[in-house]
Amino acid sequence: MFAYVIRRVLATIPVMALVALFVFSLLYLAPGDPAAVIAGDQATPQDVERIRASLGLDRPYLVRFGSWVWGILNGDMGVSIFTNLPVTTMIAQRIEPTLSLMILTLILAVTIAVPMGVVAAWKQGTLIDRAVMGFAVLGFSVPVFVVGYLLAYVFALELDWLPVQGYTALSKGFLPWLENLVLPAVALGGVYIALIARITRATMLEVLQQDYIRTARAKGAGQGSILFLHALKNAAVPIVTVIGIGIALLIGGAVVTESVFAIPGLGRLTVDAILRRDYPVIQGVVLLFSFVYVLVNLIIDLAYTLFDPRIRY
């Protein structure tokens, strides 16, 4: 197991290197020039060139890439072209809202979706099953921003129960933190709940046909025990896999949700940086997201052993 973890951790290095190369090259080839954005309308081409030179954007591709990689290896992601702040500082300023949103969404989604899927499988073909599947279709079909606007309209503008926008740091109190995150988490969680509920239902249906379930019933096990102890544990591997894959959905969804609810997170930072061609920030954030995704998948792989003792690394 330990050797496996070490191997997997080491395997992330070439993955991250490839991501770094890909991200850097893509940005190098993409149209857009931060020097032109900075210089503004009155600037002469000579002004733009001077700014480009002062930012080091006139250096050859390999020199720029080498310098960036060297910086990363030394824990320096560079400095934002526009704000003059270190990228690590900007990420540090933005990581709490995004992490808060993702964790709350994850908790919300798993708490709602897994029981929904289990109940739908248990009551297969009934009204409950159809309602759950109907909700799942709705969750997949309605875009996050539509759900976000609707929630904000009803719960913030009409009922005045929750704020329309913004984020309050957890250090300023749990309740204010929660008030700002409830609507975004529900909006972002819709598609995630739908995904997990469907997979849970499908896997549970398969597991409930197994001989050992019939054996458990024959032994007189209660319905709850059959569903949640015997069946769910055996159905857990695909469900946990989907939860892991869904992290990518959350990262993508966070970009939209953070814009709709004006949450100062990493998603917003990425979009702003892309629009301005703030290369060091884009590279830093994408690299961080990739690392998180790789890490989550590693954790998911390790979690398999908890649910299925036959799996050995």
Next chain:
Amino acid sequence: MLRRSFLAGAAVGAALPRFAIGQPAGSRVLKFVPQANLTSLDPIWTTANVTRNHAWLVYDVLYGMDAGFRPQPQMAAGHAVEEEGRSVTITLREGLRFHDGEPVRAADCVASLQRWMKRNSMGQKLEAALEDLSALDDRRLRFRLKRPFPMFFAALANPSNPAPFIMPERIARTDPFQQIRDTVGSGPYRFLPREYNSGSFVAYERNPDYRPVAAGEPSLTAGPKQAHFDRIEWHIIVDPATAAAALQAGEIDWYEQPPPEIQQLLRRNRQVAVEPIDRLQNPAILRFNHLHPPFNDRRMRQALLPAVDQADYMTAIVGPDPALYSPMGVFTPGTPLANDAGMEALAGPRSIDRAKALLKEAGYTDQLIRLIGPTDILAPAAMTQVAGDMFRRLGVNLDFVLTDWGSVIQRRASREPVEKGGWSVFLTAFASFEFADPAGNFPLRGNGAGAWFGWPGIPRLEELRDAWFDAPDLDAQKRIAREIQLTALEEVPYIPVGSYTSMTALRRNLVGRVPGFALFWNLRRS
């Protein structure tokens, strides 16, 4: 029973505490949503309007410009003009202090103006006329000029980007092409760097040491700047619907630039006022690439004039209300130099057929025309769509390229022919002040390779611009401005496509706003 339970539940729900509480009437905090994220804090390094608005909170200037375009002393107590205009000595007001507690000295002003002169077109002209600029003592700075410079005070009061903001000498010594790292001014509000979170939040606190000028009325950047709020917060909200909802819910007080469709929504709310942010309108243009066919030929540029209906372009930006847009020549309507010389080219009957015939006469033989434009910036995006339709109706060989603004501003810098990725036409808009005179109206320059994107080589326009700088009085300036407009509509460095009113939305309990742009002094809660 069930219904009764439901009603009871609903009543409990309605009685729940309401978390989203708007700003109370007596609040000394102003919450504002700016037009864009405040990315750079250096108003000399970048010309972004959002940075300009930030800078007017933090910095002060020697002279302000009033709404009638008359320079008025701000940090200056007075001045002495000697040697027939070749020497100007400015004396600073007593007791001026920077936010770090240091006194404002003439040496700070000298360094600040020297940095500004490198980046502002009017400043560059002043620098060319300057023999020496020095601090005589802590309160007096002297300009020695090679020749009289009639626009001297107008240059120092210039509100266009970048404005001549005064910074401490240690900061102002920074290369004008490098960003400053400290934000220390002497203006009515202090920037709070510890709370700054680019893309999310900016905060300022009232500068208790600020001494507004004693006399006059607040008018544009001139007059007394009274800070009525203890604290000003900028909340960066990029989504217009979210910003509008926050304004309606009272979570914010002022939304600087709501798009037209959101303005309609906000007008229905009795607590919100939607009004012009400025009494002047923003000019917009259709710019040609003068380096390559077909628009390197003056006749081709002239041929498009009958096809341009300014109302179409403006309606696309602000909607059908004719009160929100005006026809324009090359100067912003309502400014002293605006005139009607040659306007029959744009105001007469519009005709696509006439334009087609003129194109044919000019020898148009299906050369490729590449129209570039953005999809993410309201005014240029809307105008580009109208231009695309116009070119299609003209039946030209059109390559219509829509990207984001970041790509447009890179591509428009390309001097290559269209076959190698170059461009033929793009559209954009400007701030009202920029087109108030030939100094700020940089697309009007005709200095070829050194000109703004499009690079027109029209020596006559340069001669007239120089003559305007030397004009002794307003009447002479107006005469030259008429000639400039006639020349511009004959040579067509660009086609003016109208001017439009930019609207702002704020809670009705805010009063005293100074028209112009997002200015925060004098504003208070009723």
